[in-house]
Amino acid sequence: MDVTFDAGIIIGEMTGEERETVIALWSRCGLTRPWNDPEADVALAEATENATILVARAGERIVGAAMTGHDGHRGALYYLGVDPDQRRGGIGRALVRAAEAWCRSRGAPKVNLLVRSENQTVLAFYAALGYSPTNSVSLYRTLDPERAEQERVEKAAWATAHNR
Ligand SMILES: CC(C)(COP(=O)(O)OP(=O)(O)OC[C@H]1O[C@@H](n2cnc3c(N)ncnc32)[C@H](O)[C@@H]1OP(=O)(O)O)[C@@H](O)C(=O)NCCC(=O)NCCS
16 A cells, blocks of 8 residues: 655555564654553554554655554544654655545544644644544543553653653
8 A cells, every 4th residue: 555645755554574663753753651552552453454554664764653543433543653853744744644545445434533632732733634623522431440550550650750
């Protein structure tokens, strides 16, 4: 599914050999948190036909990546990141458009995404791409109480360390 969007940048699906590079990129982009294990998230995406990880390649180098998927009703976008020294060149937009095309090709008519409350500055990017806030409140319930307790502890430690 490789798509070329600009001179030298090709968007396609991540290979197994690129896994660690992509996770390191997401970390540089501030997308990882101690309570979310990106390796487990990647493994889950790799294990299902309903999700994929797209990468933007400039020659040998991976300069951006995103995870997308659909739940049988809507598409979803996660872990969108472009290397800090490659931003404002259209790579983020191209990754989002590629993820949208992936979701559309599987019948999903809409794409949802979550923006962390501490990441409000990214809203201008999504607005530029035609995304708008919903009138809905996002709810969740853990299906793994043990992990939820660990997450509670890690979130508290992270908030203290980051003055949040
Ligand atoms: C958000 C992110 C992926 C954008 O990637 P990018 O390659 O820089 O974005 P693009 O160059 O495709 O930007 C497309 C348009 O979005 C808007 N935009 C992008 N970054 C913006 C910013 N920081 N402030 C305001 N508008 C912005 C602009 O309209 C831009 O078009 P222009 O450059 O022609 O003006 C990148 O900033 C990033 O990795 N951020 C950290 C990780 C993150 O927050 N991810 C989203 C999690 S929800």
